[in-house]
Amino acid sequence: MDTSLRYGGDSSALRFTTNDNNNPPAVKYAGDVTALKIHVKQKLRIHSNTQLQLNGELDTGKGAPTFVCALVRHFYPDLSASLGAGLQYDRNDKLFCTVRGKKAYPVASSRFVNFVLKGRCDIDRELEPTPNGALELVWNVLDFQKDQDVRLKLGYEIVDKIPYVQIRENNWTFNADINGRWNHVPILTDDAADVVRWKDVHGNAIDFSIREASRSIIGIDPLVPWTKFVWFKGHVPKFSFCMWTACCWRLPTQDRIGTWFSGSTSLSCALCDECIDSHDHLFFGCTYSREVWRRIKVEFGLFGFPEIWTDIMEVLCDNRGPSKMVHRLALSGTVYHIWRERNRRLFRDVKQLPIVTYRQVRDQIRLYTASWRIGKKT
Numbered sequence: 065m066d067t068s069l070r071y072g073g074d075s076s077a078l079r080f081t082t083n084d085n086n087n088p089p090a091v092k093y094a095g096d097v098t099a100l101k102i103h104v105k106q107k108l109r110i111h112s113n114t115q116l117q118l119n120g121e122l123d124t125g126k127g128a129p130t131f132v133c134a135l136v137r138h139f140y141p142d143l144s145a146s147l148g149a150g151l152q153y154d155r156n157d158k159l160f161c162t163v164r165g166k167k168a169y170p171v172a173s174s175r176f177v178n179f180v181l182k183g184r185c186d187i188d189r190e191l192e193p194t195p196n197g198a199l200e201l202v203w204n205v206l207d208f209q210k211d212q213d214v215r216l217k218l219g220y221e222i223v224d225k226i227p228y229v230q231i232r233e234n235n236w237t238f239n240a241d242i243n244g245r246w247n248h249v250p251i252l253t254d255d256a257a258d259v260v261r262w263k264d265v266h267g268n269a270i271d272f273s274i275r276e277a278s279r280s281i282i283g284i285d286p287l288v289p290w291t292k293f294v295w296f297k298g299h300v301p302k303f304s305f306c307m308w309t310a311c312c313w314r315l316p317t318q319d320r321i322g323t324w325f326s327g328s329t330s331l332s333c334a335l336c337d338e339c340i341d342s343h344d345h346l347f348f349g350c351t352y353s354r355e356v357w358r359r360i361k362v363e364f365g366l367f368g369f370p371e372i373w374t375d376i377m378e379v380l381c382d383n384r385g386p387s388k389m390v391h392r393l394a395l396s397g398t399v400y401h402i403w404r405e406r407n408r409r410l411f412r413d414v415k416q417l418p419i420v421t422y423r424q425v426r427d428q429i430r431l432y433t434a435s436w437r438i439g440k441k442t
């Protein structure tokens with residue numbers, strides 16, 4: 065017993081491949097995605113050289129079967145031939161008998177090159193015959209490469225007068241005819257796991273990854289010069305996210321919010337209550353945040369590092385930012401905790417002294433650097 069499943073669109077170019085006795089389990093995908101079809105075939109061996117072949121095709125676009133067919137086939141190994149007869153029911157509610165035959169002729173005593181003659185005749189209920197047939201030159205190349213067999217088929221549909229070509233490899237089949245119809249048929253194997261593939265920005269099919277999906281959707285932009293001072297090895301995600309937002313000047317500070325609500329005059333810095341807050345004010349023009357930042361600079365040896373955000377960004381953009389991980393953590397950790405304290409005061413009406421915020425920053429950085437060193441050793 066043999067079962068095959070094919071998934072695809074326009075299968076007319078494959079009309080004869082479905083009758084191939086050695087047709088392996090396959091999933092077919094065609095360019096016409098509006099006409100996806102699922103093809104199922106099952107073979108039941110009746111006798112050593114005789115089998116009952118059941119196959120059908122479901123058109124997913126129409127939600128109805130394209131056809132169902134039951135065929136008894138007998139093989140004549142000595143003659144390299146087969147004969148079949150059965151019934152087929154198609155989408156037009158047509159029930160008809162079908163008779164099919166196939167014979168191979170070796171070329172120049174080579175068993176790898178054959179002429180194949182195929183014939184088929186459908187007879188409907190009015191006994192009206194519809195003949196069809198094809199001539200094929202088939203070239204089998206065993207071990208084309210290591211563990212790779214290839215079959216090249218050049219064919220000609222006699223009634224429709226359509227030349228076609230088929231290339232089959234162990235894992236795929238490619239079909240095309242002179243009318244431009246084509247499809248690619250990857251072959252399913254039970255012992256191989258499914259793999260998710262992704263078309264990258266260059267159009268190449270590659271293994272799926274979040275990184276590539278992001279690149280395809282968002283695009284590849286040039287790196288900003290301050291990236292390594294934000295997303296460095298050992299960074300703390302919540303620190304870096306806040307720092308990154310601040311570097312982009314995208315924190316919702318009051319100077320930005322004020323432009324959203326024209327006429328509002330009630331805004332003032334939650335830390336010092338002297339003016340509305342802004343990136344320059346919060347980092348670290350404000351008396352509150354400046355005290356925290358100065359203590360942190362002394363604690364971690366960041367002497368000479370600027371205190372105004374515009375100057376800090378200039379240093380980072382000039383690649384003169386802190387080189388040590390602990391210094392980068394000190395900067396991003398201070399930015400995070402200043403922003404956190406500002407929001408606590410604004411939205412929860414909870415306040416703490418600068419010395420407390422400084423200790424929080426200091427203790428967290430010590431904790432992170434210590435755990436990072438332990439993790440590095442283990």
Ligand SMILES: [Zn+2]
Nearest residue numbers: 333335336350
């Ligand atoms: Zn302030």
